[in-house]
Amino acid sequence: MAPAAPDPAAVERGAVIYRGGTCPVCHHWEGQGNRRGPDLTDEEWLHGDGSLAAVRTAIETGFRHGAGRRFGGKYEMWPLGGMELDESDVDALTAYVWSLHRRRRAADTLTREVVSRIAFGSGADQDRAQPIWDTVLALRPQLMLMLGNNVLGGTEDMRELRLQYDKLAVKPGFAELRRQSRFMATWNDLDFGREDGGADFDRRAESQQVFLDFWSEPSGSPRRQQQGVYTSQRFGPPGRRLQVILLDTRYGRGPLWRVSPDEARRRETQGMGPYLPNDHERARMLSEEQWRWLGQQLRQAADVRLIVTSIPFVMEFTGWESWANMPNERQRLIDLIRDSGATGVLLLSGHTPWADVSRLDAEAPYPLWDFTTGPLNRRATAGIGPNRHRIGAAAREPSFGYMEIDWTAADPELRIEVRSVANRRLLRQTLRLSELQPK
Numbered sequence: 001m002a003p004a005a006p007d008p009a010a011v012e013r014g015a016v017i018y019r020g021g022t023c024p025v026c027h028h029w030e031g032q033g034n035r036r037g038p039d040l041t042d043e044e045w046l047h048g049d050g051s052l053a054a055v056r057t058a059i060e061t062g063f064r065h066g067a068g069r070r071f072g073g074k075y076e077m078w079p080l081g082g083m084e085l086d087e088s089d090v091d092a093l094t095a096y097v098w099s100l101h102r103r104r105r106a107a108d109t110l111t112r113e114v115v116s117r118i119a120f121g122s123g124a125d126q127d128r129a130q131p132i133w134d135t136v137l138a139l140r141p142q143l144m145l146m147l148g149n150n151v152l153g154g155t156e157d158m159r160e161l162r163l164q165y166d167k168l169a170v171k172p173g174f175a176e177l178r179r180q181s182r183f184m185a186t187w188n189d190l191d192f193g194r195e196d197g198g199a200d201f202d203r204r205a206e207s208q209q210v211f212l213d214f215w216s217e218p219s220g221s222p223r224r225q226q227q228g229v230y231t232s233q234r235f236g237p238p239g240r241r242l243q244v245i246l247l248d249t250r251y252g253r254g255p256l257w258r259v260s261p262d263e264a265r266r267r268e269t270q271g272m273g274p275y276l277p278n279d280h281e282r283a284r285m286l287s288e289e290q291w292r293w294l295g296q297q298l299r300q301a302a303d304v305r306l307i308v309t310s311i312p313f314v315m316e317f318t319g320w321e322s323w324a325n326m327p328n329e330r331q332r333l334i335d336l337i338r339d340s341g342a343t344g345v346l347l348l349s350g351h352t353p354w355a356d357v358s359r360l361d362a363e364a365p366y367p368l369w370d371f372t373t374g375p376l377n378r379r380a381t382a383g384i385g386p387n388r389h390r391i392g393a394a395a396r397e398p399s400f401g402y403m404e405i406d407w408t409a410a411d412p413e414l415r416i417e418v419r420s421v422a423n424r425r426l427l428r429q430t431l432r433l434s435e436l437q438p439k
């Protein structure tokens, strides 16, 4: 008997059986369906009422030639997809397939819903426990933004990279949050596949599909066709509209300039990285295609806009990867925010081993705030680097970001915090929406 409400461990074990088996051949990597088999994530069940028992029956009996409905019976599915599975495997698989459908339904309603609770984080070591998810879960975020290094892949072997994602998938707190909240993700260097890598990484197209598979991007999505994983989404009605823009700072990024090995060692003692500002006119953080796309997004109507970048935007100058390494590109984004007339912009970033709040006043149309989270489950061994835009003190504990928007106020209030595993507030800032527009 399948359990009445599948437990998270079964769902995640089912995901592994699903992907390791024949199912993706006909139902795609995350159940989105393809030419040979139907979408398992949509509203409609072709066979049965969508209960656990009905899903189990479909998997157990399969469909003989002529028995299917979606494709005029042209395609068939062997019992258990032709696999050898025991009772508990079938339970797990059933739990997983059933949960696919629920996940999609939860995601659909949210785009109409007003979003006021958002969590964000970066840098999750899949080889260690990740207790932080329980703290995030308790806050019941509607939206979870993954800022990159979502697994510390650090491998150019795509089979290996998928295995790293499987380890993340079975973390109980993560699995539960994924069922309850909508996730949006971009990548950083280690889940991209090369440490501090950019356009020089020759397996990036393949890596992009591995990433999109894990984050359940439908097979027909434009994100599958474009070069890079950038995307955006808007939530809620005018007056309470949130826009989330996730950049890809890897796929089109040009070469970085480095100091000498001796100088790099000296810098390390000050918590600094080895990079130098590259002010060459052709230095690129984003591809031209992505810049064009970004301009279009910023011209859409929205009240609050979160620009998610895997590496810090405002922070200067740490020597680690950040937009400060490409000053012309950094200025280009500031100019684009001004020229597009986009108000309500906040930046969210990760990558540094510490958490930081930065504000840029002088060059920007209005104060640009950048909230940088530290790793989700790794304590920094390196020191805190310099940052001339730092507001308050930086924090070295594992952390995540949490933001609440009070839309009921005439001038909506934004409370942004960085919290620890024990849910302690490490950094906090309260802003009024009216502060995020030109005076």
Ligand code: HEC
Binding pocket: 018, 021, 022, 023, 024, 025, 026, 027, 036, 037, 038, 039, 040, 044, 045, 046, 047, 048, 055, 058, 059, 063, 067, 068, 069, 070, 071, 072, 073, 075, 076, 077, 078, 080, 081, 082, 083, 093, 097
């Ligand atoms: C060779 C192709 C193929 C394979 C492999 C396959 N399926 Fe199917 N599956 C189908 C087809 C075809 C249908 C019926 C479509 C229709 O009704 O038109 C189907 C239907 C289903 C349904 C019922 C969907 C509904 O809307 O009622 C479920 C659930 C399902 N498959 C799960 C699985 C699982 C789990 C696996 C792996 C063990 C698997 N399938 C392997 C082709 C396949």
